[in-house]
Amino acid sequence: MPSSLLPTLRTACFALLLAALAGSVAVDPAQAQGAGQKVLRMAFRSVETGFDPQRVDDLYSSAVNGEIFEPLLQFDYLARPVKLTPLVVERVPEPEEGGRVYTFRLKPGIYFAEDPAFKGRRRELVAADVAYALKRLRDPSNRSPYAWLVEKRIVGLDEAHDQAVKSGRFDYDAPIAGLAVPDRYTLRIRLTVPDFNFLYIFTMPQTAPVAREVMEAYAADTMAHPVGTGPFRLAQWVRRSKIVLARNPGYRGDTLDTAFADPDDPVDQAVVRDLAGKRLPQLDRVEIYPIEEEQPRFLAFMNGEHDLMQETPATFISQVLPEGRLALTLAKEGVRFQREVAPSVTYDLFQMENPVVGGYTPTQVALRRAMVLGHDRGAEIAIIRRGVDVPAQSPTPPGVVGYEKEFRSGPEQDYDPARAKALLDMYGFVDRDGDGFRERPDGSPLVIDYMHSTGGQSARALAELWEKSMRRIGIRLVPRGVQFSDQLRDRKAGKFMLASAAWAADYPDAQNFLQLLYGPFTGDSNDSRFQLPDYDRLYEKALAMPDSLERTALYREMSRLMLAYAPWRLGTYRSYAHLYRPWVLGYKKHPMYHTSLKYLDIDLAAQQAGAKP
Amino acid sequence: MAAFILRRLWQMIPTLAGVILLVFFLFNWVGGDPALVLAGKVADPATVENIRRQLGVDQPYWVQLLIFVKQVFTFDFGRSWSTNEEVSNVILTRIGPTLTIMVPVMVIGSTLAVLFAVLVAYVRGTLTDRAVMIATTTAMSVSFLVYIIVFQWLFGFRLGFFPVQGWTDDFWTNLARYAPLPIILAVLVGLAPELRLYRSFFLEELNQDYVRTARAKGLSEQRVLLRHVLRNALIPILTNIGIYLPGLFVGSFLLEVFFAIPGLGREIIGAVNRSDFPVIKAVTVYLAIFTMIVNLVVDVAYRLVDPRVKFK
Numbered sequence: 001m002p003s004s005l006l007p008t009l010r011t012a013c014f015a016l017l018l019a020a021l022a023g024s025v026a027v028d029p030a031q032a033q034g035a036g037q038k039v040l041r042m043a044f045r046s047v048e049t050g051f052d053p054q055r056v057d058d059l060y061s062s063a064v065n066g067e068i069f070e071p072l073l074q075f076d077y078l079a080r081p082v083k084l085t086p087l088v089v090e091r092v093p094e095p096e097e098g099g100r101v102y103t104f105r106l107k108p109g110i111y112f113a114e115d116p117a118f119k120g121r122r123r124e125l126v127a128a129d130v131a132y133a134l135k136r137l138r139d140p141s142n143r144s145p146y147a148w149l150v151e152k153r154i155v156g157l158d159e160a161h162d163q164a165v166k167s168g169r170f171d172y173d174a175p176i177a178g179l180a181v182p183d184r185y186t187l188r189i190r191l192t193v194p195d196f197n198f199l200y201i202f203t204m205p206q207t208a209p210v211a212r213e214v215m216e217a218y219a220a221d222t223m224a225h226p227v228g229t230g231p232f233r234l235a236q237w238v239r240r241s242k243i244v245l246a247r248n249p250g251y252r253g254d255t256l257d258t259a260f261a262d263p264d265d266p267v268d269q270a271v272v273r274d275l276a277g278k279r280l281p282q283l284d285r286v287e288i289y290p291i292e293e294e295q296p297r298f299l300a301f302m303n304g305e306h307d308l309m310q311e312t313p314a315t316f317i318s319q320v321l322p323e324g325r326l327a328l329t330l331a332k333e334g335v336r337f338q339r340e341v342a343p344s345v346t347y348d349l350f351q352m353e354n355p356v357v358g359g360y361t362p363t364q365v366a367l368r369r370a371m372v373l374g375h376d377r378g379a380e381i382a383i384i385r386r387g388v389d390v391p392a393q394s395p396t397p398p399g400v401v402g403y404e405k406e407f408r409s410g411p412e413q414d415y416d417p418a419r420a421k422a423l424l425d426m427y428g429f430v431d432r433d434g435d436g437f438r439e440r441p442d443g444s445p446l447v448i449d450y451m452h453s454t455g456g457q458s459a460r461a462l463a464e465l466w467e468k469s470m471r472r473i474g475i476r477l478v479p480r481g482v483q484f485s486d487q488l489r490d491r492k493a494g495k496f497m498l499a500s501a502a503w504a505a506d507y508p509d510a511q512n513f514l515q516l517l518y519g520p521f522t523g524d525s526n527d528s529r530f531q532l533p534d535y536d537r538l539y540e541k542a543l544a545m546p547d548s549l550e551r552t553a554l555y556r557e558m559s560r561l562m563l564a565y566a567p568w569r570l571g572t573y574r575s576y577a578h579l580y581r582p583w584v585l586g587y588k589k590h591p592m593y594h595t596s597l598k599y600l601d602i603d604l605a606a607q608q609a610g611a612k613p
Numbered sequence: 614m615a616a617f618i619l620r621r622l623w624q625m626i627p628t629l630a631g632v633i634l635l636v637f638f639l640f641n642w643v644g645g646d647p648a649l650v651l652a653g654k655v656a657d658p659a660t661v662e663n664i665r666r667q668l669g670v671d672q673p674y675w676v677q678l679l680i681f682v683k684q685v686f687t688f689d690f691g692r693s694w695s696t697n698e699e700v701s702n703v704i705l706t707r708i709g710p711t712l713t714i715m716v717p718v719m720v721i722g723s724t725l726a727v728l729f730a731v732l733v734a735y736v737r738g739t740l741t742d743r744a745v746m747i748a749t750t751t752a753m754s755v756s757f758l759v760y761i762i763v764f765q766w767l768f769g770f771r772l773g774f775f776p777v778q779g780w781t782d783d784f785w786t787n788l789a790r791y792a793p794l795p796i797i798l799a800v801l802v803g804l805a806p807e808l809r810l811y812r813s814f815f816l817e818e819l820n821q822d823y824v825r826t827a828r829a830k831g832l833s834e835q836r837v838l839l840r841h842v843l844r845n846a847l848i849p850i851l852t853n854i855g856i857y858l859p860g861l862f863v864g865s866f867l868l869e870v871f872f873a874i875p876g877l878g879r880e881i882i883g884a885v886n887r888s889d890f891p892v893i894k895a896v897t898v899y900l901a902i903f904t905m906i907v908n909l910v911v912d913v914a915y916r917l918v919d920p921r922v923k924f925k
Contacts, residue, residue, distance in 0.1 A: 057654070140667070223696060223697050241710075241873060292870055302770060484886065503654075525654070
């Protein structure tokens with residue numbers, strides 16, 4: 001090597017090293033800014049889209065909206081099963097006229113956060129703001145993904161929507177018969193049909209009241225200007241990278257309601273100990289980082305960069321919770337964890353109008369039931385779900401009204417390849433040409449098309465498991481990976497035989513899950529196109545009833561019909577582990593909320609002592 | 614030279630037309646239906662149809678194509694279908710983080726690659742040369758994803774030299790704190806193929822008669838290498854850099870996703886997943902224009918590097 005070149009090389013290497021070291025010692029101004037303040041840092045599993053409550057449907061944007069905006073009602077933080085309580089209204093309304101009318105009375109003296117759109121005046125929350133938000137859900141120009149919450153439900157609202165489609169403009173000033181505002185604080189909603197689950201939608205940020213003047217002032221980009229009455233306001237937003245919430249200085253304050261705390265639950269008792277008597281919120285600032293990849297999200301928590309990690313990635317679950325117990329290294333650091341079986345279900349759906357896998361004759365039902373029996377759900381949970389998820393027993397997951405812990409799907413859904421083969425043999429699905437795969441009773445080939453999303457590793461693994469499981473019982477199954485949007489299109493259009501799916505609770509009632517098999521919802525939410533008059537009758541009867549043992553019995557009967565006709569193969573109830581540092585106080589994961597930041601506190605001394613130098 | 618540049622600019626028009634047609638037909642034939650993604654999880658056909666109307670995807674193809682052409686020439690691609698953010702803002706705000714990573718990667722990577730390639734070419738055939746070739750071949754056979762996972766775990770988590778992820782809106786903080794690990798990673802990963810390529814360029818030059826003549830005239834080895842060999846090898850190197858230059862603006866989506874950098878690469882992946890056609894259109898067209906301009910600049914740069922090159 002020529003000696004004259006060595007200095008140049010040395011200089012280059014030195015410069016690189018210097019740059020690297022500079023990076024390692026540089027101080028993040030955000031961290032410096034947080035000194036002395038109660039700052040919580042956490043990650044989201046996916047990127048947000050924006051913060052216009054009526055325009056977003058992704059979980060993470062909605063979670064942020066839930067901290068900035070306040071819907072009329074809320075679920076109590078501690079009560080399990082969940083319990084509706086008032087938030088900005090004086091009380092939870094009672095159903096009137098047999099579940100057709102609901103009257104909300106807003107608490108006076110609740111104000112929106114300050115914003116230039118209010119031109120220096122304090123802006124009080126009034127009933128008209130709620131009516132305005134509900135109208136926004138049906139304004140076609142908003143393309144609201146949650147329009148279905150009020151669609152075909154509120155008298156006159158669909159007509160206003162149809163008029164707007166024709167004219168190109170939604171008339172917000174036109175009166176709507178089902179949305180009456182008799183005085184400043186009262187909203188009276190009249191429904192087209194009785195609905196005893198209607199109140200649940202008023203716990204969702206999608207129905208949270210918004211100020212019309214704010215929406216009009218920022219009409220060009222309402223996603224970036226959330227102004228609500230909630231405990232936090234949006235302080236900084238680096239799109240798809242960082243969301244900073246700061247305490248809303250104008251927030252009226254709240255305290256923890258301990259009425260529903262379980263005296264036998266150590267988590268409840270810790271929450272009560274941490275928060276009792278404190279004025280909420282306690283956090284000054286919350287920094288949220290959307291990180292799609294599992295490793296950096298996991299390492300950021302392990303590294304101490306984040307204080308809370310919700311939904312620990314399944315890939316790392318064996319490191320965090322070996323044999324179901326917290327890893328020793330984490331326990332030494334004082335890390336705590338909570339397990340949650342989320343109110344959601346994964347399943348595979350058969351297209352019931354398909355000539356091969358659909359239909360209601362004994363032979364057609366037998367094929368579906370054999371496929372369900374032949375699918376190795378144990379392997380799905382052990383390998384693909386990393387032993388974390390719980391086998392689903394009915395379409396209704398834990399944590400929602402109508403879920404029955406004792407209910408078992410029984411032999412209809414349990415893995416039993418021998419019984420699957422016997423069933424297929426009995427109904428004439430046999431291998432006639434000796435190629436190792438069965439033919440249909442009429443001798444035509446039996447080939448099952450399985451549509452799945454190409455989006456993730458687990459989707460591909462599930463497809464492989466289906467293929468292997470079916471090969472074991474002599475059925476040829478061909479997986480077909482498609483883009484997410486194509487999957488949506490084909491499912492809506494019924495262009496599939498068998499497809500993977502999942503559903504998370506919008507509100508905690510079994511009806512939210514059982515509606516997925518309601519005949520008239522074919523093409524909307526009933527993607528399997530299941531149409532069984534007995535099922536539909538039970539569904540309609542349950543819909544007109546308040547929560548009761550009788551209604552639960554109807555739900556049970558509907559689940560039994562689903563298991564008998566097998567339009568679905570039940571997968572799992574998703575289960576998550578949530579980890580948090582010892583200085584995070586008041587944490588209890590709520591099944592219906594992704595975040596409940598109002599109820600969190602930080603032990604500053606412990607945080608500073610535990611922070612990495 | 615002016616005539617050459619004008620002629621090249623004129624030739625860009627049919628190329629751009631081809632890009633527009635290709636993007637348009639690919640989206641309409643292969644891309645998913647954005648209305649279904651936007652309609653949410655419970656959507657009736659009327660709602661989906663209404664969204665299609667609002668997006669304009671229910672218009673005849675020729676009308677949609679005309680709108681696309683108009684957007685290209687007015688530089689106004691409207692708003693993102695999924696986030697309602699102005700497409701121009703999407704590009705302007707995401708390009709900064711991408712360039713913060715990619716410009717240092719390009720500059721440091723190319724400099725080091727040239728430097729090491731000169732040295733390795735000079736000691737060709739020796740144990741050092743062979744060791745470097747084996748090391749680079751091995752390095753190239755490992756996936757970029759593996760490097761990211763290992764480096765992030767080792768330097769971010771285990772050794773704690775760098776933060777695992779993060780980004781702020783302050784350029785210097787980003788450059789000093791969050792960018793070094795992805796930059797070092799990309800430089801090291803990019804070094805192996807570049808070093809091998811540039812070494813071959815230098816070897817070719819080192820075997821030329823003019824090198825022997827220069828040495829015979831008594832020029833120092835440093836002068837031979839840096840003044841004569843390097844200058845002549847720069848033309849293929851420039852070509853190579855020119856090829857990779859447009860990639861600066863798209864960035865490495867793997868780096869951006871793993872280090873949570875809000876760059877253009879991550880945005881493009883998200884846009885494709887959401888069938889967000891305005892963003893896809895804008896990025897593709899701007900990138901095509903930029904590629905054509907870079908090619909022109911590289912061709913002009915040939916002349917500056919080597920006066921024997923003539924514009925025809």
